[in-house]
Amino acid sequence: MAQTMAHHHVREGDAILTQGEPSRYLHIVISGSYRLVRVMDDGRRQVTGFVFPGDYVGTGAARTSSHTAEALEPSLVCKFSHSFLDEMSERFPGIKDRLIARGDTELTKAQDHIVLLGKQTAEEKVISFLNSLAARGNGVPGEGARLYLPMSRQDIADYLGLRLETLSRALTTLKKNGAITSISGRMVELAEHPALVE
Amino acid sequence: MAQTMAHHHVREGDAILTQGEPSRYLHIVISGSYRLVRVMDDGRRQVTGFVFPGDYVGTGAARTSSHTAEALEPSLVCKFSHSFLDEMSERFPGIKDRLIARGDTELTKAQDHIVLLGKQTAEEKVISFLNSLAARGNGVPGEGARLYLPMSRQDIADYLGLRLETLSRALTTLKKNGAITSISGRMVELAEHPALVE
DNA sequence: CGCCTAGTTGAACAATATCAAAAATAGTGG
DNA sequence: CCACTATTTTTGATATTGTTCAACTAGGCG
Numbered sequence: 001m002a003q004t005m006a007h008h009h010v011r012e013g014d015a016i017l018t019q020g021e022p023s024r025y026l027h028i029v030i031s032g033s034y035r036l037v038r039v040m041d042d043g044r045r046q047v048t049g050f051v052f053p054g055d056y057v058g059t060g061a062a063r064t065s066s067h068t069a070e071a072l073e074p075s076l077v078c079k080f081s082h083s084f085l086d087e088m089s090e091r092f093p094g095i096k097d098r099l100i101a102r103g104d105t106e107l108t109k110a111q112d113h114i115v116l117l118g119k120q121t122a123e124e125k126v127i128s129f130l131n132s133l134a135a136r137g138n139g140v141p142g143e144g145a146r147l148y149l150p151m152s153r154q155d156i157a158d159y160l161g162l163r164l165e166t167l168s169r170a171l172t173t174l175k176k177n178g179a180i181t182s183i184s185g186r187m188v189e190l191a192e193h194p195a196l197v198e
Numbered sequence: 199m200a201q202t203m204a205h206h207h208v209r210e211g212d213a214i215l216t217q218g219e220p221s222r223y224l225h226i227v228i229s230g231s232y233r234l235v236r237v238m239d240d241g242r243r244q245v246t247g248f249v250f251p252g253d254y255v256g257t258g259a260a261r262t263s264s265h266t267a268e269a270l271e272p273s274l275v276c277k278f279s280h281s282f283l284d285e286m287s288e289r290f291p292g293i294k295d296r297l298i299a300r301g302d303t304e305l306t307k308a309q310d311h312i313v314l315l316g317k318q319t320a321e322e323k324v325i326s327f328l329n330s331l332a333a334r335g336n337g338v339p340g341e342g343a344r345l346y347l348p349m350s351r352q353d354i355a356d357y358l359g360l361r362l363e364t365l366s367r368a369l370t371t372l373k374k375n376g377a378i379t380s381i382s383g384r385m386v387e388l389a390e391h392p393a394l395v396e
Numbered sequence: 397c398g399c400c401t402a403g404t405t406g407a408a409c410a411a412t413a414t415c416a417a418a419a420a421t422a423g424t425g426g
Numbered sequence: 427c428c429a430c431t432a433t434t435t436t437t438g439a440t441a442t443t444g445t446t447c448a449a450c451t452a453g454g455c456g
Contacts, residue, residue, distance in 0.1 A: 066309065100294070108264065114244065114246045121412095168435060
């Protein structure tokens, strides 16, 4: 069972999952973050999700992956080979249930994303996105609603189905109307009382 | 084990899964179709998916459901109680793997939907939607690309993140430029050579 | 036939995309 | 630390697209 499970450092920009290729491992993210990207035939790209510590990346078994997962920052992952997982599930039947539950979480996240994309205005999408990050606990410890965005504006725009100019404008609009207290690069501070915004 | 698994008729409009309530059964759709709807706090609705024969509906265990599944037409489902599923999985360990695979399919469908919603123009979204229906085999048997839409225009619009007027206009535009051969109510005939459309 | 709902069309308006340029930020080497 | 470059982000002006509100049309059913 040696070498079937190991910690691994991943550099910024490196992919732990590549679109069109089967995934040899299941990766559990320990630290850092990733973007999930699908590039379409015409070259356009859609960011289908972001991955944070505790989430996992990898297709089941030897299926070919429909996404690429790229590190947004230096990251640490735990790799599990499929053979190791098979052995584990034989010896500890309960583990598979947890994987099912995990898959449910992935599905739930995807469904939330669908709802987000269904919203009409750019500002709604941006606020929903920021709130989901805050709810997931990406905030800076010790503060209320200060959060760091590990991804670029382009990534966020591709995630929200907007052009990056539209995203940028939405951010400044939200700052002007008070929903966002401050923006400086990738640090964003949300207002305390989101109810004020309508 | 009696009464833990049964076929059931579902009338049009009836829900086999209700947002906010736990699901007592796992339903496998035998015939008919469903829409998955999430109603948000402000009253707006997002159709997050459609369910066709072979698909299944129901949350794992006793978790509360984030969607409502409503029959688009008279339908037949197979109901499995959770206790029955637990017993099955003890006696036939392989069955849980299939459920995992199923969950993957659900996730894949959600991800495809995300990509669809990321597309820019209304016409692109509509053609992608129609193609996905055709690919799923909703076509009328014996014909090439004739398909029946069991859902209303409003359902499609809510699925695509469009207003129904925009959807309607996109459909007529697509008919004018030849991507759609004919539209009559809920019957739509796609052109043979989608490559012609750009 | 008349009513009711679903679907389409029209015109004015609001939002987003596009193209272009300026400003801010991050690196790099002196 | 500063200057220089490359990249990212923001802003501006305009064209395109989608929304809104309203009227109109087409079917389904008593």
